[in-house]
Amino acid sequence: xxxxxxxxxxxxxxxxxxxxxxxxxxxxxxxxxxxxxxxxxxxxxxxxxxxxxxxxxxxxxxxxxxxxxxxxxxxxxxxxxxxxxxxxxxxxxxxxxxxxxxxxxxxxxxxxxxxxxxxxxxxxxxxxxxxxxxxxxxxxxxxxxxxxxxxxxxxxxxxxxxxxxxxxxxxxxxxxxxxxxxxxxxxxxxxxxxxxxxxxxxxxxxxxxxxxxxxxxxxxxxxxxxxxxxxxxxxxxxxxxxxxxxxxxxxxxxxxxxxxxxxxxxxxxxxxxxxxxxxxxxxxxxxxxxxxxxxxxxxxxxxxxxx
Numbered sequence: 001x002x003x004x005x006x007x008x009x010x011x012x013x014x015x016x017x018x019x020x021x022x023x024x025x026x027x028x029x030x031x032x033x034x035x036x037x038x039x040x041x042x043x044x045x046x047x048x049x050x051x052x053x054x055x056x057x058x059x060x061x062x063x064x065x066x067x068x069x070x071x072x073x074x075x076x077x078x079x080x081x082x083x084x085x086x087x088x089x090x091x092x093x094x095x096x097x098x099x100x101x102x103x104x105x106x107x108x109x110x111x112x113x114x115x116x117x118x119x120x121x122x123x124x125x126x127x128x129x130x131x132x133x134x135x136x137x138x139x140x141x142x143x144x145x146x147x148x149x150x151x152x153x154x155x156x157x158x159x160x161x162x163x164x165x166x167x168x169x170x171x172x173x174x175x176x177x178x179x180x181x182x183x184x185x186x187x188x189x190x191x192x193x194x195x196x197x198x199x200x201x202x203x204x205x206x207x208x209x210x211x212x213x214x215x216x217x218x219x220x221x222x223x224x225x226x227x228x229x230x231x232x233x234x235x236x237x238x239x240x241x242x243x244x245x246x247x248x249x250x251x252x253x254x255x256x257x258x259x260x261x262x263x264x265x266x267x268x269x270x271x272x273x274x275x276x277x278x279x280x281x282x283x284x285x286x287x288x289x290x291x292x293x294x295x296x297x298x299x300x301x302x303x304x305x306x307x
Contacts, residue, residue, distance in 0.1 A: 002027030014110035031127035049081035056116030132182035144279035153232030165272035
């Protein structure tokens with residue numbers, strides 16, 4: 001799995017200095033970059049040649065101290081490794097020999113006006129998301145008060161209807177029906193929509209609606225960290241449901257655990273308000289306040305007073 005080089009060019013708004021080089025079928029497969037400082041000095045042991053190569057001000061000024069013969073020798077060796085591409089930051093223009101060798105070896109060269117550190121952080125963050133381990137699940141992802149809520153449950157149980165009500169209440173849709181979950185780190189899961197279904201919701205009896213067109217751009221979001229999962233299920237009178245919330249239940253995706261609540265569905269229950277309450281309660285817990293523990297403390301204090 002990789003990211004097409006052309007997508008990186010478009011996303012990072014790069015200017016192509018080697019239009020003669022064909023970019024089709026070229027991919028970046030490692031979500032990191034390399035600044036070839038030691039390589040420019042002639043040290044190629046442990047060279048991370050499969051990474052995007054970034055040339056900043058330090059590397060650029062070092063090259064200017066070399067003779068033309070030395071530079072040409074370094075360029076030939078550097079490009080013999082088949083690197084994905086070179087990106088010059090701060091609008092630093094590579095010399096004529098560099099571009100000639102790049103065209104000869106079929107190595108793309110790009111330029112950006114962004115500072116090296118800022119550009120490096122941006123491309124690493126984006127590549128980490130794009131190249132992260134990914135799975136697709138059936139569900140709905142919405143942002144509620146800044147909390148990414150993943151709503152799951154059997155088909156037809158009311159996930160899309162709950163999402164629509166949340167949108168009308170000012171919250172934002174990330175994806176309906178299919179959620180692509182990317183493991184960005186051991187602590188972070190990011191959800192997004194497949195391109196083909198982005199901003200669409202399916203409502204049984206009505207059909208497909210375009211949320212962005214109906215409710216405006218403020219009602220949708222491209223990506224969202226997944227903080228909380230809610231599983232909708234049919235009410236079962238014989239099942240014991242958690243009524244206090246003293247202990248957390250979890251679900252796992254790609255090895256990462258997130259808090260999960262199981263909510264029984266009965267006629268008359270307002271799912272949107274329940275989801276909102278669950279999101280706010282989750283934020284409270286993240287900030288150090290747990291209502292269930294507070295109630296338990298009050299009960300214990302009352303019992304002690306009675307005794």
